[in-house]
Amino acid sequence: MTTPRRAPGGFPVVGIVGGGQLARMCAGPAAELGVTLSVLAEAPDASAALVVPSAPVGHHTDTDAVLRFASACDVVTFDHEHVPPEVLERLVASGVAVHPAPEALRFAQDKLAMRERLGGLGVPCPRWARADTLADVEAFGREVGWPLVAKTPRGGYDGRGVRVVSAATELAEWLERAATTGTGLLLEERVDFRRELAVLLARSPSGQAAAWPVVETVQTDGICTEVLAPAPGLDPDLSARAVEAGLRVAGELGVTGVLAVELFEVEDAGGAPGFVVNELAMRPHNSGHWSMDGAVTGQFEQHLRAVLDLPLGSPRPHAPWTVMANVLGGDYPQLYPAYRHVMARDPEVKVHLYGKDVRPGRKIGHVNVSGGDLADLRERAVHAADYLTGVVTQ
Amino acid sequence: MTTPRRAPGGFPVVGIVGGGQLARMCAGPAAELGVTLSVLAEAPDASAALVVPSAPVGHHTDTDAVLRFASACDVVTFDHEHVPPEVLERLVASGVAVHPAPEALRFAQDKLAMRERLGGLGVPCPRWARADTLADVEAFGREVGWPLVAKTPRGGYDGRGVRVVSAATELAEWLERAATTGTGLLLEERVDFRRELAVLLARSPSGQAAAWPVVETVQTDGICTEVLAPAPGLDPDLSARAVEAGLRVAGELGVTGVLAVELFEVEDAGGAPGFVVNELAMRPHNSGHWSMDGAVTGQFEQHLRAVLDLPLGSPRPHAPWTVMANVLGGDYPQLYPAYRHVMARDPEVKVHLYGKDVRPGRKIGHVNVSGGDLADLRERAVHAADYLTGVVTQ
DSSP states (O other): OOSOOOOTTTOOEEEEEOOSHHHHTTHHHHHHHTOEEEEEBSSTTSTTTTTOSBOOBOOTTOHHHHHHHHTTOSEEEESSSOSOHHHHHHHHHTTOEESSOHHHHHHHHOHHHHHHHHHHHTOOOOOEEEESSHHHHHHHHHHHOSSEEEEOSSSOOTTTTEEEESSGGGGHHHHHHHHHHTOOEEEEEOOOOSEEEEEEEEEOTTSOEEEOOOEEEEEETTEEEEEEESOTTOOHHHHHHHHHHHHHHHHHHTOOEEEEEEEEEEEOTTSOEEEEEEEEEOSOOGGGTTHHHHBSSOHHHHHHHHHTTOOOOOOOBSSSEEEEEEEEOOSOOOOHHHHHHHHHHOTTOEEEEOOOOOOTTOEEEEEEEEESOHHHHHHHHHHHHHHHHTSOOO | OOSOOOOTTTOOEEEEEOOSHHHHTTHHHHHHHTOEEEEEBSSTTSTTTTTOSBOOBOOTTOHHHHHHHHTTOSEEEESSSOSOHHHHHHHHHTTOEESSOHHHHHHHHOHHHHHHHHHHHTOOOOOEEEESSHHHHHHHHHHHOSSEEEEOSSSOOTTTTEEEESSGGGGHHHHHHHHHHTOOEEEEEOOOOSEEEEEEEEEOTTSOEEEOOOEEEEEETTEEEEEEESOTTOOHHHHHHHHHHHHHHHHHHTOOEEEEEEEEEEEOTTSOEEEEEEEEESSOOGGGTTHHHHBSSOHHHHHHHHHTTOOOOOOOBSSSEEEEEEEEOOSOOOOHHHHHHHHHHOTTOEEEEOOOOOOTTOEEEEEEEEESOHHHHHHHHHHHHHHHHTSOOO
16 A cells, blocks of 8 residues: 555644655554554665555655655655755645755755854854865865864765865865765864764754753764663763753754754863764654663654654653664574574563664664663673674674 | 565564454564564454554454465464454464464353363352353352353453343343353352452463563443553562462463453452452453553563564563553544643653544543652543543543
């Protein structure tokens, strides 16, 4: 069935463009809330298409496909940031309620626009510059020192589109490509950070907002592998300032739905803790997967409530600590035996799988564990994830 | 799509016969676990059919439809107890893994068989008798006193098929009907009980079992309206004996999946607390809905794990108390405005709706609230449910 079947009682249909795991993880909460979900999927076996009755196949760059899909929905939201601005504008022009709206989403789609806007709001950011030429890169390198970080302003995720470079010439090819699209490159100083944090919150069109506790995200080779909720030992004042900055960004940019603000925790010259913003994402985010089992309201339920302009749920955690560990694909495609083992070893581990083919390094699931002893939870979460990946075998 | 699309990695397909809310509430956990769900639904707009991609329409008494449905599944389980034994036997004969198996399920399908079997196990039951004639009823009335409780052995639920009678003649019509089917009637003494309790547990084909804490169920006009988890002030010894009886029943009867044992809490002649078994259900049960939000592993996830013979999850509660209140249909079919109000009034209330048309008295959803103050939680849960029903308007 490609047309969503509406539930009785006046309940709306939420359309999600993109059939990845973020759309998939909305399916359970949508069923509980009684709202209908429809997904514009990349393929009939996309992660979300496996669990949602209405999953027409179509591409997010195909304006007609997106418009046709949206015509059966009351609200349209997104699994990713890759819907082109011109498609978004057509959606809005056709009268569809789009959350987040294009004028907010562009700051998650375009990292140069984001840097400019956050700077204007006085939100702490690394020093940055736009580069179109090798001379621009060299000038910025002289200003902030080498190595520096170069990013393609659009389309990157999970470390793709990000490079650490020690000489301008390393960017010759990227600059050439950027010249053809006219997008330029974003250069940033390399931040000497203590650790990475994330502020996760949701905001509704009415302006209600709710933030989960600030978490620590642990990255390995540019991919988030572990999230500790809340961030252990976080300075309470820093936490309050980070949440305040997240709420201000959400309000000023008019974000609707879930907003993730990725931060670097830094020290100022006097050794006092501070932060700079690394990235924004305007959708449920890997740094919030812990909330599915660790909070009264998980991020996927909250995203649905927010885009429907329903009152938001409590983000209160259930337990002192929840640890999330990502399951990355390993070499062995038959996951089920490892999954049995993980469940048998630890009856408190919550295993979430995305119905995706195993490919080395691909995010295919995650696990959550909640409790009172952080070190114990980390050991268990990472062991379960590594066992599913095939990194450990006992 | 009526054929379930299998997820990669060796993950199985679970088929559920019956598309009611119990099947629906398996959808979220199935998506999280990565297993595929398929539902044999009564209609295209059945509660579960609204949220599961594979939901062929067919009737549970239609052997061919059930066999065809089952041929695409690795395991078959049930939304209700109404699949006829001859259909179940055909399923087993065709090589399908059926959980619970027919030889266990018959004790939930036939209350006379259940009474006989539990009596044989020494599990405390009310005094009971089979009646085929008015004389049988009169004799039992003389033995246990009037009024007494009469039950049709098959097909009853939510108070249907149960009558309290003060004279044998009130059962004339029921006896006549029972004579044509040869099923007889079950007569039971009316138990003078303190309150109703329920033991909920899951057992896997390998014999692993896990029980949630014993709960109190509050009934109104024969329908469960509220569940308090755990049962407040329950004598620890009584709790242990009740769970032990539940585990013994599950083991001796070979139950697989979730088993609910409904109990009356009674006092013996010396005033000491005891219990007698009222009913058995071999499927997720209304008395376990609290576990969806109140425990590490909810009953729907646990039922899937059990019927798949996966290791069971922890039944540990998240909070000191969780209160569940059923949402019954009221007079107003447009539920959505009330739902917004309930969410705005209490951000901690978890609202679960079943996508069903509102009909007066019909179970159309439930709410859960967890926390530390039982009286406060009861007030909030019942208010939210009553507001959704339309019983209260502010």
